[in-house]
Amino acid sequence: MKAKVAINGYGTIGKRVADAVALQEDMEIAGVVKTRPSFEARIAKKKGYSLYSASEDNIADFEKSKIEISGTLDELLDKADIVIDATPGNTGEEYRKLYQEHGIRAIWQGGEEHELAGFSFNSEANYDRALGRDLARVVSCNTTGLVRVLYALDTAYGVKKARVTLMRRAADPNDIKTGPINALVPDPIKLPSHHGPDVNSILPDIDITTMAVKTSTTLMHLHAVNLELKEESSQDEIIRLFEERPRIRLVNSKDRIKSTAEAMELAKDMGRPRGDMWENVLWKDSITIDKGELYFFQAIHQEADVVPENVDAIRAMLELEMDGAKSIEKTNKALELMTS
Amino acid sequence: MKAKVAINGYGTIGKRVADAVALQEDMEIAGVVKTRPSFEARIAKKKGYSLYSASEDNIADFEKSKIEISGTLDELLDKADIVIDATPGNTGEEYRKLYQEHGIRAIWQGGEEHELAGFSFNSEANYDRALGRDLARVVSCNTTGLVRVLYALDTAYGVKKARVTLMRRAADPNDIKTGPINALVPDPIKLPSHHGPDVNSILPDIDITTMAVKTSTTLMHLHAVNLELKEESSQDEIIRLFEERPRIRLVNSKDRIKSTAEAMELAKDMGRPRGDMWENVLWKDSITIDKGELYFFQAIHQEADVVPENVDAIRAMLELEMDGAKSIEKTNKALELMTS
The missing domain is CATH 3.30.360.10 (Dihydrodipicolinate Reductase; domain 2)
Structure with missing residues (x-):
C-alpha cells in the first residue's frame, strides 16, 4: 500500500513536491490544500489531485470560481499518513498544534525555525536520524x-x-x-x-x-x-x-x-x-x-532543490526505506534526476 | 601658474576627472579629446573646455556636426604638462609611445595593466612613490x-x-x-x-x-x-x-x-x-x-571613486604638493568631498 501524502500549501514548493511525490512508487497524493481558487488550483484538479480548502471560510470562494473541492484541510489530515507543510512562513506553531491533534506526521520547509520541528533534514547528511520521526524540517x-x-x-x-x-x-x-x-x-x-x-x-x-x-x-x-x-x-x-x-x-x-x-x-x-x-x-x-x-x-535553484529532499524525508519518517542512499536512489530514479 | 592637464578620452571617467581637475586651484584643463561628436562633446564646449579631435580623420565629423574643435590630440599634447588617459582599454601601448614622443607625463586608468606604467597609484597608500614620476596607472x-x-x-x-x-x-x-x-x-x-x-x-x-x-x-x-x-x-x-x-x-x-x-x-x-x-x-x-x-x-561607485585619485596622481607626478595627506585634503576640499 502506498503512503498517503497531504500537501498543505500548493504554491512554489508545494506544487513541486506534490508532482515529485506522485512520481514515486511507494507514495501517492491524498490531497492538496489551497487557500484561494487560482490557476494553480485548476491545474491541480487537472492533474487529478483532490483539492481541499484551507478552511471552511474559503469554501464559498472555490464554489464561486466553480472549482470542485473535496473538503477542508481538517478532513484531509485524517486521510493522510504525513503532511508536507509548504504554507507561507510564520504559521508553524498554529499548524503544529493542528497536526498533533490529528496525530499526523509533518514536514516543514526552511522558512520555519529549526525549533518548530526540533529536527532539520538533509537526505545525504542525516537520513537515518529522521527514521520514524513525527516532525521534521527540510532546510531552506x-x-x-x-x-x-x-x-x-x-x-x-x-x-x-x-x-x-x-x-x-x-x-x-x-x-x-x-x-x-x-x-x-x-x-x-x-x-x-x-x-x-x-x-x-x-x-x-x-x-x-x-x-x-x-x-x-x-x-x-x-x-x-x-x-x-x-x-x-x-x-x-x-x-x-x-x-x-x-x-x-x-x-x-x-x-x-x-x-x-x-x-x-x-x-x-x-x-x-x-x-x-x-x-x-x-x-x-x-x-x-x-x-x-x-x-x-x-x-x-531556489524553487526546486529541496523537492527531492522532501520526498526522502517522507520515506524516512514513514520508514518506507531504512537506508538513506537507497531512498535517494529511488527518488532520483523516479524524477530521472541524474540520468537526464 | 596652474598645471595644464589634457584629458584623452572624454567618456565616463574622463569627463568626471576633467570636472574635478577644473575645480582645483593648482590645475586647469588644457583640453579634452573626443573621437566623435556627441552630446558629451557639446557639453564639454559649454563648460568652456577646449575640444580636440582624437585624429585628423575625425575632424570632418566634428565640422559636420557644427562642433568647433581646437585641433588634434597631437597638438594638445604639446600644450599640456600631463595627460589623463581615459580612453577605452587596449590602446595603452600605442598611446604610451605617442606620449613619450611628446615628452608628456601620463596617467592611465585601471583598464590597463600595471606593466604599462610600471607603477600603480592610490592616494593614501603610495602618494610619495608617485612624486616626479612620468607614468602611472590609477587602479580600477x-x-x-x-x-x-x-x-x-x-x-x-x-x-x-x-x-x-x-x-x-x-x-x-x-x-x-x-x-x-x-x-x-x-x-x-x-x-x-x-x-x-x-x-x-x-x-x-x-x-x-x-x-x-x-x-x-x-x-x-x-x-x-x-x-x-x-x-x-x-x-x-x-x-x-x-x-x-x-x-x-x-x-x-x-x-x-x-x-x-x-x-x-x-x-x-x-x-x-x-x-x-x-x-x-x-x-x-x-x-x-x-x-x-x-x-x-x-x-x-564604479564611475566615480577613482576621480579624486586621478587628481592626486596629477599633483604627485607634477610635484605640485609633496605631502600626500595635504593633496588629499586639497582635492577633497575642492570637491567638497567629505564636508557635504
Whole structure:
C-alpha cells in the first residue's frame, strides 16, 4: 500500500513536491490544500489531485470560481499518513498544534525555525536520524545546497572552515511585487548571516560563516565558496568527489554554461518539469586550490532543490526505506534526476 | 601658474576627472579629446573646455556636426604638462609611445595593466612613490575601493588575510548594450579573480584572494569583505579607524541606506555632480568581529571613486604638493568631498 501524502500549501514548493511525490512508487497524493481558487488550483484538479480548502471560510470562494473541492484541510489530515507543510512562513506553531491533534506526521520547509520541528533534514547528511520521526524540517534551498557540498567535503577531508557569500535571487520568477529591480541589497546587513547557523542545524561541527546579498535576479542563488579543509586535496580529487554525489551537477563554462540563466536553460532543455534544477549546479572549472584553500561557485535553484529532499524525508519518517542512499536512489530514479 | 592637464578620452571617467581637475586651484584643463561628436562633446564646449579631435580623420565629423574643435590630440599634447588617459582599454601601448614622443607625463586608468606604467597609484597608500614620476596607472574602481580599506587596516592592525567577494555592477547606467538583465555571472569563472593581484600592485604584502560575479545592476559594485587581522581589534575601533579616513563614508542601515540604490540616492540628494559618490560607502552596522575575524559590506561607485585619485596622481607626478595627506585634503576640499 502506498503512503498517503497531504500537501498543505500548493504554491512554489508545494506544487513541486506534490508532482515529485506522485512520481514515486511507494507514495501517492491524498490531497492538496489551497487557500484561494487560482490557476494553480485548476491545474491541480487537472492533474487529478483532490483539492481541499484551507478552511471552511474559503469554501464559498472555490464554489464561486466553480472549482470542485473535496473538503477542508481538517478532513484531509485524517486521510493522510504525513503532511508536507509548504504554507507561507510564520504559521508553524498554529499548524503544529493542528497536526498533533490529528496525530499526523509533518514536514516543514526552511522558512520555519529549526525549533518548530526540533529536527532539520538533509537526505545525504542525516537520513537515518529522521527514521520514524513525527516532525521534521527540510532546510531552506540555500542551506540544502550548502549542506550537500559541505557534507561531502567534511566526510572526505574534514572542513576546517567555510566562508561563503550568498548572492540571492531577490524574488521568484512569478513574484511581481518584490524588488529590487536595480540594486544590490546586503541582507541581512548584520553579519554574519543566519545561513551559517542554519547549516549547523544539520552539520553542527562545521565552522561556517556566511554573508548574504539580494541581487536583481529571479532565477537562482549563487554561492561563492571559500573553504579550508583539514586534509590536503587537489582539484582533480574534489571534482571526483563531487561527481560521485547524487545531487551535484558539475557543469563547465567551456560548455557555454557561464551563468545562472544558462543553468536554467539547461534544465529546460533537459525537459525537466517547470524547468526545475533539483541539483546544485557547480562549476567544475571554478574548483581551485589556491594557497591550500578551496574555492568554487555553485548555483542553487531556489524553487526546486529541496523537492527531492522532501520526498526522502517522507520515506524516512514513514520508514518506507531504512537506508538513506537507497531512498535517494529511488527518488532520483523516479524524477530521472541524474540520468537526464 | 596652474598645471595644464589634457584629458584623452572624454567618456565616463574622463569627463568626471576633467570636472574635478577644473575645480582645483593648482590645475586647469588644457583640453579634452573626443573621437566623435556627441552630446558629451557639446557639453564639454559649454563648460568652456577646449575640444580636440582624437585624429585628423575625425575632424570632418566634428565640422559636420557644427562642433568647433581646437585641433588634434597631437597638438594638445604639446600644450599640456600631463595627460589623463581615459580612453577605452587596449590602446595603452600605442598611446604610451605617442606620449613619450611628446615628452608628456601620463596617467592611465585601471583598464590597463600595471606593466604599462610600471607603477600603480592610490592616494593614501603610495602618494610619495608617485612624486616626479612620468607614468602611472590609477587602479580600477574595485581595486581603489579595496586598497582604501586594506591600507587603513593594514597600517593599524596588519592584515593577515583578506577574502573578498565582489558583486559587480554589470554595466554603467548609460550602457544599453551590455547584460545580463536577469542572471548572476561568475566572472571570471577561474578562481581566484585578478582583483587580488591588482591590490598587490599597490599593497604587495597582503594575502588577498577575490571572487567576482557580475550582477544585474548598473549602480555600484558591492564588496563582501572577510578579514583576519594580525592584531586584535573591536567593532568600535574599526569604526573609529574608518571614520578618520578621508575617503570612506560610513552609512547606517537604520538611516534607511540599505542598498546600493539608496547610497546613490544619497549622493544625488547631497547635490553631487552627476550624483557621484567618490567615497567607499561602508555600512557601519555591517562591521562585525566574529570568532576573531572582521566582516563588513562596502559599495563602490564604479564611475566615480577613482576621480579624486586621478587628481592626486596629477599633483604627485607634477610635484605640485609633496605631502600626500595635504593633496588629499586639497582635492577633497575642492570637491567638497567629505564636508557635504
